[in-house]
Amino acid sequence: MVADLEPARTVALHARPDGMAIGPLGSDAAGIAEAAAAATLPGHVDHGIWLGVDRVEYWRQLLHGEGPCGRVLAEPSRLVRAPGGAIAAAAVVTAMPATDWWQGDxxxxxxxxxxxxxGRGVGGLLLEHALGACAHSGSQRVGLTVSDGNPARRLYERFGFRAFRSTWFIARSLWE
Ligand SMILES: CC(C)(COP(=O)(O)OP(=O)(O)OC[C@H]1O[C@@H](n2cnc3c(N)ncnc32)[C@H](O)[C@@H]1OP(=O)(O)O)[C@@H](O)C(=O)NCCC(=O)NCCS
Incomplete structure (x- = not known):
């Protein structure tokens, strides 16, 4: 999905989360990986895609800009800690290299x-911060990928994201 950045656009946020501290993303790959695993529990549409994945290594590469999404942009990326200091949430924003379908935003x-x-407004707060920081630095748009059936799509649409590209998983039986 893609959102064109309009600095003047306002979004109705859910209630502001109480007692949460929002700060720099940092580089604690193991801590973030553990928290991320607690976001997509069994029953979530994305639970299965992580099975067999070394999450700590995935996050280490992402935080070091070694993956396909490019280097981490420090200002729009944020980490949220709950009262007591446990990691409650994170958003990573990267400088995605240009491809034939993405212009490097x-x-x-x-x-x-x-x-x-x-459901307490933390994700909305992270999105609001990310889009605002990207607009402030002169970017025209922001993109992301969401799985079919993920309720997160409603949140993204509220922030102005729209679908612009699809990937299909296809299969056929070998016995037909
Ligand atoms: C998607 C996610 C980041 C949103 O953060 P959040 O703090 O729950 O969202 P907010 O409270 O700011 O906003 C609530 C909206 O988020 C969406 N949402 C998605 N998953 C949700 C969930 N489990 N609980 C509540 N809202 C959820 C809904 O649109 C909801 O609004 P609605 O009830 O009016 O439709 C979070 O729910 C999450 O981590 N989900 C699992 C991981 C995931 O799917 N990440 C996105 C991958 S593309």
């Missing part, structure tokens, strides 16, 4: 809120 490869803190 910022990308959000990861945004998550630990299950117990979902």
């Amino acid at each position: 910022p990308w959000i490869p990861e945004i998550f809120v630990v299950a117990g803190f979902q």
